[in-house]
Amino acid sequence: MTVERQAGPRGPYAKSAQRANDILDAATKTFSTHGYRGGSMRDIARQLDVSLTSIVHHFGTKYALLEAVLERADKTETGTEVFDFDAACAEHGVAAATLERVRSGLTRPALLRLFAILAAESSEPGHPAHEWFVDRYRRKRESLAAAFAYDQERNRINPAHDPHALSRLLIGTWDGAQLQWLIDPSIDMVATMREFFEWKLPEATLD
Amino acid sequence: MTVERQAGPRGPYAKSAQRANDILDAATKTFSTHGYRGGSMRDIARQLDVSLTSIVHHFGTKYALLEAVLERADKTETGTEVFDFDAACAEHGVAAATLERVRSGLTRPALLRLFAILAAESSEPGHPAHEWFVDRYRRKRESLAAAFAYDQERNRINPAHDPHALSRLLIGTWDGAQLQWLIDPSIDMVATMREFFEWKLPEATLD
Known part of the structure; x- marks a missing residue:
């Protein structure tokens, strides 16, 4: 059969990968609306009209499912799927x-x-994803501080700044400006972040 | 009976006010752990060992209860109970x-x-508390912009700044720095906010 000569996974494996992907989509929707504690595996299963057992088969526990959702979202958000932030x-x-x-x-x-x-x-220390987020923010702070230090080596920004302080302040401003924009999209988030750089790093190239 | 000569509410009214207060405490705990959608009235009732009917009697709907929780928290957070931010x-x-x-x-x-x-x-437009938060941030932006303009009138800060842009940026930095601190209390939030003012408003008095 010609069908068997197609490239890429096929048959039961392709179906299983597709199912895992559908579960991740549904779980992303549930967790981004109800949070982790408020989002139930049952609700995710219901969205897809599959059994709870099928989700457990693919991901094991609810926390493992959350971790898979976060890892995939992080890859889209900061990684190479949309654009490579570190390279930029x-x-x-x-x-x-x-x-x-x-x-x-x-x-x-x-x-x-x-x-x-x-x-x-x-952010509550007893939360299952607490360590994941503590670690994520630690890595973000370190990689942004390293990127600012590289900007200083290349004479792109003032070498007098403490790159760690810059990194902390940028992450704070970014998260906070984003929250304002999520709540009220009439707030121009790009303008707020431009203002941050124009004030803090007037010597930096913005475009 | 001497008891009847005591000042302040007493008898059934005092009991009812105490019960309402206990419900607000329990609801604050539930919503700050599980969020609104993830927090249930049943869970709140269970914490207090009261019936669901008792909560409905005091607050009506789950959303009315949330609003009461937020109003009380806002008063503690920004109002006169802890200290008067506007006056300061x-x-x-x-x-x-x-x-x-x-x-x-x-x-x-x-x-x-x-x-x-x-x-x-x-921040999701369909959320029951969406309008409450849109309105809260709008009021925050306006009152901070007015306070910055007053600082300019009093020659406390550079009159060249746009007070609305300052307000937006301060709210963003504040929320974001707070989130970093909530996740990892080893991040010095006061230092981050001091840096913000030292950089953005070097002319301002900080202490």
Whole structure:
């Protein structure tokens, strides 16, 4: 049969991968609306008209499912699927790369809402995703500080700044401006972030 | 009976006020852990060992209960119960008042978490508390812009700044720095906010 000569996974494996993907989509929707504690596996199963057992078969526990949702969202959000933020920082500097990423995020409010809700919910030390978020923010702070230090090496920004302080302040402003925009899209988030850079790093290239 | 000569509410009314207060405490705990959609009236009733009917009797709907929780928390957070932020802005300027309020907030992470979770959750336009938060942020932006303009009138800060842009940026930085601190209390939130003012408004008095 010609069908068997098609490239890529097929048959039961392709079906299983497709099912796992559908579960991740449904779980993203549920967790970004109800949070983790408020979102139930049963609700996710109902959306897809599959059994709870099928979800457990693919992901095991509810927390493992959340982790898979977050890892995939993080990859879309910061990784190579949409655009490579780290590479953009190295090539254009942190300021220009950040503005580009902010602009690209405007088309993905649901994903940004997922992180905003989960970050707030998991800030409580007893939350299952607490360590995941502590670690995510630690990595973000370190990689942005390194990117600012690289900007200084390349004479793109003032070497007198403490790159760690810059990194902390940028992450704070970014998250907070994003929350304002999620709540009220009439707030121009790109303008707020431009103002941040124009004030803080007037020497940086923004476009 | 001497008991009847005591000042203040007593008898059934005092009991009812105490019960309403207990319900608000339990609801605050539930919503700041599970969010609004994830928090159930049944769970709140169970914490207090009262019937669901008793909660409905005091607050009506789940949303009315949330609104009562938010109004009370907002009063504690921004109002006169802890300290009067607007009065502090007028007397000492926005920068010093903000730092004082940030310091006082460090003792109330649960309350700040409640706002962080609910703000993120309600950013979805279909959420019951959406309008409440849109309105809260609008009022915050306006009152901070007015306070910055007053600082300019009093020659406390550079009159060249746009007070609305300052307000937007301060709210963003504040919310974002607070989220970082809620997730990882080793991040010094007061230091981040000091840096913000030292950079953005070097002319302002901070202490």
